[in-house]
Amino acid sequence: MDDVQRLIKRHQSIGKISTAFIYGILVSVAMNFFWTPGHIYSSGITGLAQLVTTLSERHLSFSISTAIGLFLLNVPLFILAWRKISHQFAMYTMITVFMASLMIKMLHPVHLTTDPIVCAIFGGAVNGFGTGLALRNGISTGGLDILGIVIRRKTGRSIGTINMAFNTLIIIAAGFMYGWPYAFYSAIGLVVNARVMDMTYTRQQLMQVMIITDRPKTVIDSIQNHIRRGITIVHDAEGAYHHDNKTILFTVISQYEMNDLEEAMNEADNSAFVSISELYKVLGHFYEPKL
Template sequence: MDDVRQLFERHEYLAKASMAFCYAITVSVAMNFFWTPGHIYSSGYTGISQLIDTMSSRYLPFTIPTAIGLFLLNIPTFILAWKQIGHQFTVFTVIAVFLASFMIKTLQPVYLTKDPIICAIFGGVVNGFGTGLSLKNGISTGGLDILGIVIRRKTGRTIGNVNILFNVFIVIAAGLAYGWPYAFYSAIGLVVNAKVIDLTYTRQQLLQVMIVTERPKSVTDSVQNHLRRGITIIHGAEGAYNHAKKTVLFTVVSRYEMGEFEEAMNESDPDAFTTISPITKIIGRFWEPKVK
């Protein structure tokens, strides 16, 4: 049994390390193929690092490259993640940020296009996909991702929206550095980046599920066997068409869990009437798996 557990852990570690490398590739491609050629600022600490690079090259006798600034800025968030989120999470975050910094420095800019709109949109898509995929697999890209996770646990706001709020400063900086048209282009990239993160990182997207069924015991057991979710049961419902006695069940799942939920419903009561709607915020107890 111990050998199986160790094998599983090694596989998990290898998968996370591979995902950290994939993120490093995506952010370096976004930076060197799109953002740098288009004079577009990224989101979060990456954008702040770009700003430091720009300002230091203009006003200081030395330049602080984006790659180095990115890693240095993340050191305080590494400490926050270690204390507030999880040790394994922090270790792989350090790996992801280090690899990202290394790849940004190593991969030379390729000027596919200098069109700022194209650079803003495609840079946001590439980086947002890499960031969301990393979070989905239990690692962070540092910076605002860590702050977003901590803030979301306390307020319920999504990581994408938290990013947008923090990035107002970066938009203003883009305007001051390159002119106000580039501020608007950078804003487009930030919104695209945030939305792609939310589309990819589906663990944070919560859905309310209402089930009308004649087999409440079977449905409840099946859902709870597949998912660790509480269920509220309302007895005494009645169908208006044939006046059959029914039970209404309420629960909340993440979009990431929808596959397992649908499997549970197909096993227990495929004829149940089920509605699913998005949730913007939850107040009260709601279990979420902790990040290691």
């Protein structure tokens, strides 16, 4: 049994490191092929690293590359993750950011276009896909992700306001550095980045599930064997067509778990009526897998 667990952990580690490598390539493509040629700033710590590079080139006798700046600016956040989240999470985050910095440094830019709108859209899309892919495979890309997790654990609140304020400062900086049209282009890139990331990373998108079945125990056992979720049972429901006895089950899952739910229902009761709708917000305890 121990050998099996070690094998599973080794497989998961290889998968996460491989994902970190893919993320590094994608963010370097976004940076070197689109953002830098188009004078577009990214969001979060990556955008701050770009700003540091621009300021050092203009006002200092030496230049701090975006690759080095990205890693150095994340160091305090690595320490925060190590102390407040978990050692494993901090290590994988460090590997991911290192891969991104290394790939940005090593991957030579290919001149495709300097059109700022094209660079904003495609840079945001490529980076959003890479970030979403990393989050989907259980690794963080560093930056404000770490701060968000710590704040949510301490206060239960989202980092949304802080994230928005930080990115607003990045957009304003783009305006001062390259002209105000570029602030607008950078804002377009941020929106595209966020939308593609949401499309790729579905774990935080919550869905309410209503199941009407005449085999409640079998369905509950099957769902909880596939997904770690609580289920509310409503007994003595009546079907209007045949007037037969039904049970209504309610649960909340993430969109990431949709395939597991469908598999569980096919195993337990493929004739059950299942209604699934998007949720805006959940109050109270909702289990999130540990990082």
